[in-house]
Amino acid sequence: MEYFNLRNAPVFDSCARAMVTDTLSVPMSVLYAASKYLQPGLDKMSELVIHLVGSSAEEAAFPFKYEELLHFLPKLKRLELVLIGPESSDNVVLFQDNDLCESCCVQNRKITVRSVRIEYEKMRETKPHLIICCNSGVHYDSREIKYIEEEEEEENSSLNASWDPALRLMLQLKIPLVFTSYNDWEIMQDLNCLKKYPHCEILMTPKLNPYRSLHSKMDPWRSHSSYTVNNYMFVCIGA
Numbered sequence: 001m002e003y004f005n006l007r008n009a010p011v012f013d014s015c016a017r018a019m020v021t022d023t024l025s026v027p028m029s030v031l032y033a034a035s036k037y038l039q040p041g042l043d044k045m046s047e048l049v050i051h052l053v054g055s056s057a058e059e060a061a062f063p064f065k066y067e068e069l070l071h072f073l074p075k076l077k078r079l080e081l082v083l084i085g086p087e088s089s090d091n092v093v094l095f096q097d098n099d100l101c102e103s104c105c106v107q108n109r110k111i112t113v114r115s116v117r118i119e120y121e122k123m124r125e126t127k128p129h130l131i132i133c134c135n136s137g138v139h140y141d142s143r144e145i146k147y148i149e150e151e152e153e154e155e156n157s158s159l160n161a162s163w164d165p166a167l168r169l170m171l172q173l174k175i176p177l178v179f180t181s182y183n184d185w186e187i188m189q190d191l192n193c194l195k196k197y198p199h200c201e202i203l204m205t206p207k208l209n210p211y212r213s214l215h216s217k218m219d220p221w222r223s224h225s226s227y228t229v230n231n232y233m234f235v236c237i238g239a
Helices: 002-006 014-037 063-072 102-106 142-152 164-173 184-195
Strands: 047-053 078-084 092-096 110-116 130-133 177-181 200-208 232-238
Touching: 002 014, 014 047, 014 063, 014 130, 014 177, 014 200, 014 232, 063 078, 063 092, 063 102, 063 110, 164 232, 177 184, 184 200, 184 232
Parallel strands: 047 078, 047 130, 078 110, 130 177
Antiparallel strands: 092 110, 177 232, 200 232
């Protein structure tokens, strides 16, 4: 509600508000983590590069939502977001500066949101300032992955890929790594997975994400079936 008031949003009913937060959760979660852990600080940065690793349709939907980052960061002149993963579209520009609002265009601000279909460890991109893995489930072992593949009946599921090479590379970059999960059980499993890496330093222990979606969902076929997009968050860095 504080966010909606700040943005002078219409008076939504509770259902409409929940649906709006479903869309805004990703950019605002990025902003929340970046404002806490980027150095020398967002208020002093003119350029910002963010990698969204393990991205899917959730992060790619309504790509103009990432312009909200520019609205909260008045000194930022160039913003680049790269959605990366085996479920992402291949080399597609989803949104760019000629689609910005009038105010951002007048200030000659630049934004690029693009998608790359590749495993992160194979990327040859410029080092980002921050990486976020939304609802990534990095804790899944091969047995759990096999169950999910069978349920979804996918012959060539992207879940065949292991997170281990990507996690090792991300930790080597020594930049803030943000992980979100659907519920409290999953965030603890993800945290325990990261703790196995000897050079992983925890900056933020798991907590409720203040910019989680308010649109609760259920999957009755699995345990821990109640979930919300970007519900919990933790942050770590390669030491």
